[in-house]
Amino acid sequence: MKIFISADLEGVNGVVSPGDIIPGEPGYEASRILMTEEVNAVVEGCFQGGATEITVCDSHEISQNLRYDLLDERVHLISGCTRDGSMVHSIDSTYDGLILLGHHAMFGTQNAVLDHTYDQYMIRELKVNGTALGEFGLNSLVAAEKGVPVIMTSGDDALEREAKAFCSDVEVAVVKKAEGRYCAKCLPKADCRRLLTETARKAVSTASERKCVDVPASPVLEITFQQTCMADGTMRVKDIRRTGPMTVEYACSSMVEVMDMRQVISDAAGEFFDRRF
Ligand SMILES: [Zn+2]
Structure with a gap:
């Protein structure tokens, strides 16, 4: 069973401010390690749930955030830009499930850590056929068009609300509770790791029963x-x-x-x- 993990950074536990996500800023190097640890926790759960092949797509900014030297040695890593397909570059019908790790709510969401839709300076709202979408929704639709269901996501509680509203049976690991745009109450790290592994195991072991979200024919x-x-x-x-x-x-x-x-x-x-x- 093949699983595709798209890893963003804003929704990683412990990450709360611009200083944590921009290369060169004080918190960025630590965030890279936190992100890699979360990917490893999810990868472990994927293998426990029956995955046989896992691709991890580094999807934040320049897409060279994950520490390859610390990454689980069993996964394929997609690293670097520029590329088509953005955060789900190269996903195809051979995959059995999509996991959107470290994700975040769309721009304009109240009480959501680092809410944005691709580019916070540029995009106020993105819609497809009249429905407002964040990165969770758009990535899910691209995967669905290839026949790949979104089976899990992780991030703050605002992401959970957005994801559940779009795809009610997706598994969500809430790793932090948003207390504002730049503030969150973060789970203890060990609890977070266990939650990610357990959620991934459950999502992957039931992947074959999950349906794709409806894809518009003429978007x-x-x-x-x-x-x-x-x-x-x-x-x-x-x-x-x-x-x-x-x-x-x-x-x-x-x-x-x-x-x-x-x-x-x-x-x-x-x-x-x-x-x-
Ligand atoms: Zn990002």
Whole structure:
């Protein structure tokens, strides 16, 4: 049984502030170790649950966060950018389940640690066919299009609410309780490890019974940016439609295209953005 683990950093236990997640900041090196320990705890549970092959996709920022020297020696690691498919790069129908580890709530969620949707400076809201999605929802849909169900996620209690609302039978390991955007009450580390291993074991051992979320046949990607100039920048993308001062729409033929066009549109928007104002 093949399992795909996409590992982000904002939802890792002990990680609460920008200083913990940005390379060069004081907490970042410790966060890399915490993230690697969480992946190892989940990997252990996956093997206990019947997994025979595991791919771990490093998915935060430059995607070179995991400490390979400390990573479980049995897994395949996808490390580094640039790549298509973003956080679920190379996932295909040979996988039996997707685990979204260290994830977080979408931008604008109240009482959610480091809430954002891909780029906190750029994206205010992302929708597909009118439904607002965070990274949990979008990654789940891309996997579902390949026939791979999302079986588990981990992060704070705000992520749990978002994940359960989108996919009610996903297993969730809540490793910290959000007390604000930059504050959380974190589980004791040993309890956290046990919770991750046990949740992964349960999710993987029941993976064959889990269904994929419904995938729209003709998905329309809608992005509302944080500033009008960002939407201006996207007007250079062929066939894009401006539907509001800060909002654009792009008709796609698949969720894979949604994922890739999100990146292309966001990059075009970013060229028209001055971070000083
Ligand atoms: Zn991240």
